[in-house]
Amino acid sequence: MATINDYATQGWFARLRRMPPGNAGAAVSRSGKFPVWRWVILLIAGVYFLLPLYAAIRFAGVKAFGSVFTQPGFGSSLWVSIQIAAMTWAITMVLMVPTTIYVHLRLPAMRRFLESITILPIVIPPIVLTVGVLQVFPIQLKATMWLLGIEYVILAMPFAYRAIDAGLRSIDLKTLTEASSNLGGGWLTTMWRVVLPNLGTSLLSSTVLIVALCLGEFTMASLNLVTTFPVWIVQTDQLDANISVSASIIALVVTWLFLMLIVTIGSHRGRRTGAGEVNLFSTTPTTKTIGES
Amino acid sequence: MADTTELVTAPGSQTGPGAGRVSRRPARLPKPLRAVVRLAGIVPFAAYIIIGLFIPLIAVLIGAFQSSSTGAWTFSNIDIAAHGAYLKGFENSLELSLIASIIPGIFGLLIAYAIFTAKGRGSTALRQMVITASGVFANFGGVPLAFLFISSLASTALITGWLNNIGVNLYGHGFTLFDLFGVAVVYMYFQIPLMVLIILPALEGLRPAWREAAENLGARSWSYWRHVGGPVLMPSFLSCLMLLFGSALSAYATAAALTGGTIALVPIQIGNLLNGNVVAGQGNVGKALSLGLVLIISVVMVLYVMLQRRAAKWLR
Numbered sequence: 001m002a003t004i005n006d007y008a009t010q011g012w013f014a015r016l017r018r019m020p021p022g023n024a025g026a027a028v029s030r031s032g033k034f035p036v037w038r039w040v041i042l043l044i045a046g047v048y049f050l051l052p053l054y055a056a057i058r059f060a061g062v063k064a065f066g067s068v069f070t071q072p073g074f075g076s077s078l079w080v081s082i083q084i085a086a087m088t089w090a091i092t093m094v095l096m097v098p099t100t101i102y103v104h105l106r107l108p109a110m111r112r113f114l115e116s117i118t119i120l121p122i123v124i125p126p127i128v129l130t131v132g133v134l135q136v137f138p139i140q141l142k143a144t145m146w147l148l149g150i151e152y153v154i155l156a157m158p159f160a161y162r163a164i165d166a167g168l169r170s171i172d173l174k175t176l177t178e179a180s181s182n183l184g185g186g187w188l189t190t191m192w193r194v195v196l197p198n199l200g201t202s203l204l205s206s207t208v209l210i211v212a213l214c215l216g217e218f219t220m221a222s223l224n225l226v227t228t229f230p231v232w233i234v235q236t237d238q239l240d241a242n243i244s245v246s247a248s249i250i251a252l253v254v255t256w257l258f259l260m261l262i263v264t265i266g267s268h269r270g271r272r273t274g275a276g277e278v279n280l281f282s283t284t285p286t287t288k289t290i291g292e293s
Numbered sequence: 294m295a296d297t298t299e300l301v302t303a304p305g306s307q308t309g310p311g312a313g314r315v316s317r318r319p320a321r322l323p324k325p326l327r328a329v330v331r332l333a334g335i336v337p338f339a340a341y342i343i344i345g346l347f348i349p350l351i352a353v354l355i356g357a358f359q360s361s362s363t364g365a366w367t368f369s370n371i372d373i374a375a376h377g378a379y380l381k382g383f384e385n386s387l388e389l390s391l392i393a394s395i396i397p398g399i400f401g402l403l404i405a406y407a408i409f410t411a412k413g414r415g416s417t418a419l420r421q422m423v424i425t426a427s428g429v430f431a432n433f434g435g436v437p438l439a440f441l442f443i444s445s446l447a448s449t450a451l452i453t454g455w456l457n458n459i460g461v462n463l464y465g466h467g468f469t470l471f472d473l474f475g476v477a478v479v480y481m482y483f484q485i486p487l488m489v490l491i492i493l494p495a496l497e498g499l500r501p502a503w504r505e506a507a508e509n510l511g512a513r514s515w516s517y518w519r520h521v522g523g524p525v526l527m528p529s530f531l532s533c534l535m536l537l538f539g540s541a542l543s544a545y546a547t548a549a550a551l552t553g554g555t556i557a558l559v560p561i562q563i564g565n566l567l568n569g570n571v572v573a574g575q576g577n578v579g580k581a582l583s584l585g586l587v588l589i590i591s592v593v594m595v596l597y598v599m600l601q602r603r604a605a606k607w608l609r
Contacts, residue, residue, distance in 0.1 A: 038407040042419075045404050049430065049482070051452060055445030095341055102334040110335070112605065116598050117342060122487075123539025123590050124350065127563050128583040132349025135356070154345045159428070162490075209428050216432040218546040223568075234436045234550075241440065248437030252429060259425040264418075 056245050064242035068250060071243055077232030080145055084228060085214035087149030089207055092160045095153065097203070100164045101195060104173055111165075118161040121154050126219040129154075134223065143225040152214060159209040167202025171195075204262040212255045354587060356580035370581035379582060382557040386542055387589075389473050389558065393480035394537035400481070401488025401537075402530060408489075409496045424493070427486035434483055435546035442479045442551070446470050471552055479551055480544060484537050491536060495529035495604065525607045532600035535593045542589065559586055 057065075068074060103110050121129075133151055134142060141147040176198065180190040196203070214228070221228040227235070229251065237244040357374075360367045373379065408416075408423045445452045448464050456463055469475050499522060507517040545560040554561055559582055566579030 038411065041400075041403045041407045042423075045400075045485070048485075049426070052441035052445040052482070055451040056441045058451060059440075059444035095338060099335055099338040106331055106334060112601065114335075116594070116601065119536060119597075120346065120594070122536055123543060123594060124346070125543035125545065125560050125563070125583070125586050125590075127545045127560050127567070128353055128543075128586060129346070129349055131563075131567050131579070131583065132351075132353040133345075136349050136352045151345060153341070159432075162494075166494075205428070209432070212429050212432040216434060218435040219564075230435060237436050237440075245437055245440045245444075248440075252433060252437075256426055256429040259428055260422065263421045263425055 053249065056249060060242035060245045060249075064240075064246040065250065068243055068247045071236060071240075071247075073227070073232050073236070074247065077227050077229045080227060081214050081229035084145050084148050084152060084226075085211050087146070088152040088156055088214060089210050091149065091153045092156060092206065092210060093203070096157070096160055096164055096206075097196075097199070098191070100161065100168060101173070101191065104165075104168050105177060114161070115165075118157045120158075122158045126155070126217075127223075130220045130223045133220075145226050145228075147224055148221055148226055148228070151220060152210070152217065155217060155220070156206075156210045156213045159213065160206040163202045163206035163209060164199070167199045167205075170202075171198045201262065201265075205259065208255060208259040208262060211258075215251045215255060350587065353580050353583050356577050357584040359577055361575055361577040370577045371584070373575075373578050374581035374585060378557055379559075379562060379578075382559045382562045382582070383585060385473060385557050386559040386586075389477055389480070390538045390541035392474060392477040393484055393541040394534050396477070397481045397484035397488055398530070398534045398537050401485045401533075402492050404485065405489045405492045405496055409493065423489065427489040430486040431483050431490060434544065436550040438479060438482055438547050439550035441482070442470055446475075446478070471555060473556060476548060476551055476556065477541075479547060480541055483544075483547075484541060487540060488533060488537055491533045492529065495526060495533070498529075498607065499525060528600045528604035532597045532604060535597040535600065539590050539593050539597075542586065542593075 100114075103114055129151070133147065137147060141150075173195065176194050177190050180194045185194065216230055217228075218230040218234065222231050222234070230248075233244045233248050236247070357370055358366055358368070360369070404423065408420045411419055444450055446463070447453065447470055453463050470479070503521050503525075504517060507521050512520070543560060545564060548556075548558050549561050549564065552558070552561070554565065563579045563582045563586075566575055566582070
């Protein structure tokens with residue numbers, strides 16, 4: 001049974017309750033005032049987030065954007081970061097996807113605990129973690145990208161776990177796995193052919209979030225003496241600040257465009273299969289019922 | 294065969310607490326043993342976290358009690374870390390984190406609410422744009438971020454100039470990008486997106502039905518928030534503030550790039566000590582400072598977990 005509000009968002013009732021923006025008169029107090037408030041907030045946010053970007057682009061000059069790609073070290077440092085991102089991605093997928101699915105199915109009581117554990121890397125100072133890692137990890141790993149790959153899994157966990165968790169919440173995991181095992185599918189078949197295809201969007205989102213992290217993390221990479229993309233940006237900054245800023249803005253925009261593309265494709269697919277709207281960490285089910293828990 | 298019978302009986306009890314554990318092993322093992330077997334599934338994850346996160350952390354904390362030169366047990370690192378410039382560092386860091394968690398917390402909540410309740414044409418696109426941008430901006434920081442703000446809000450920069458032209462002299466009013474408040478303004482650039490991302494799941498828990506019920510009982514917007522929405526959301530909001538606080542407290546690269554050490558902040562002091570930039574052989578004072586940070590973070594995280602538990606009463 002859908003709530004009144006769900007009906008209210010579709011069809012004639014919507015038009016009754018929520019007048020089109022053009023003639024949203026004073027008659028409907030809540031809906032009439034609300035858009036103004038919303039636009040003010042979004043406007044302030046837009047100004048706060050876009051103006052510094054604009055100022056930096058102007059300061060750096062458009063020419064700097066062209067010369068980023070020919071700058072010495074750009075290609076090699078980006079390649080290092082991409083390799084680290086690939087490694088981080090592979091470990092995250094192998095480690096986090098089965099664990100999260102398992103917890104959803106067998107240990108639902110552990111979900112909250114897992115949430116608290118995976119949030120830790122956001123609050124633990126990266127500098128402290130780096131010092132500890134350099135102290136305890138075997139010497140062969142030091143100053144190598146392997147160490148970064150291993151540790152970025154930890155740093156990416158708050159984002160990766162939430163993206164996967166959101167994906168799992170948006171599908172009816174229990175029904176899917178039951179159906180699969182009814183049809184004789186084993187644990188592996190169920191995972192590979194039923195659950196994973198349904199997690200497409202959230203796995204892609206977590207992929208891009210991992211890439212965003214690998215293209216932005218500086219503290220650990222620099223202390224571990226690996227010239228990743230962010231470390232190169234800082235080194236270049238001492239030679240030519242304009243180029244380093246252009247490079248980081250390019251990275252920011254490209255990552256965002258990728259993420260946007262993935263989520264858009266994902267939501268189109270979701271609409272087709274009737275899954276909810278998947279947005280990185282959160283899902284909006286298409287139908288909400290009153291009794292749902 | 295036992296599996297099949299369970300599968301047949303299960304669908305009827307969809308909403309029951311035990312529903313869905315269809316693929317549960319038949320009761321061959323005694324109960325405590327079964328619990329252990331069930332926990333085995335998260336062993337790889339637990340091992341990874343312990344090796345990659347907890348062991349390095351514990352190693353640092355042990356180092357706080359050892360002399361940098363001899364390795365003998367001592368409290369002198371702690372003593373140094375709790376006095377003078379380092380104590381000032383803690384004060385500054387706490388103040389900075391407080392500003393850089395409360396303001397972005399409130400603003401992030403407003404943005405999240407604005408996009409979450411947006412309806413009609415283009416609202417999905419808006420939501421996706423804001424949320425994906427948040428995912429990217431939350432990972433932005435360091436030198437590039439410092440540059441963004443230096444080129445817009447430094448004393449002779451673009452926006453400062455614009456504001457001057459319309460008669461608002463920022464620096465005349467005591468604003469500077471390079472004090473605690475200025476750094477907080479820069480921190481908001483990744484704190485606000487982080488807030489948007491972490492508060493959204495809580496907003497999803499606010500059932501439309503509650504609002505409808507409140508309105509049917511005659512509640513205006515204000516009374517709905519005063520008596521229903523606010524109290525339900527408050528624990529989640531506070532727990533997200535805890536995370537923002539921890540995130541601001543632990544940020545290193547941005548502060549280092551922006552202030553270059555002109556403001557005493559604990560993460561920067563740790564960095565300097567451990568790089569040997571200050572006095573050689575004081576590395577373990579850095580570990581003692583780390584211990585201080587970790588202690589503060591632990592308090593914050595305990596509060597986070599408690600608030601989350603409280604939030605779970607209504608929001609799932």
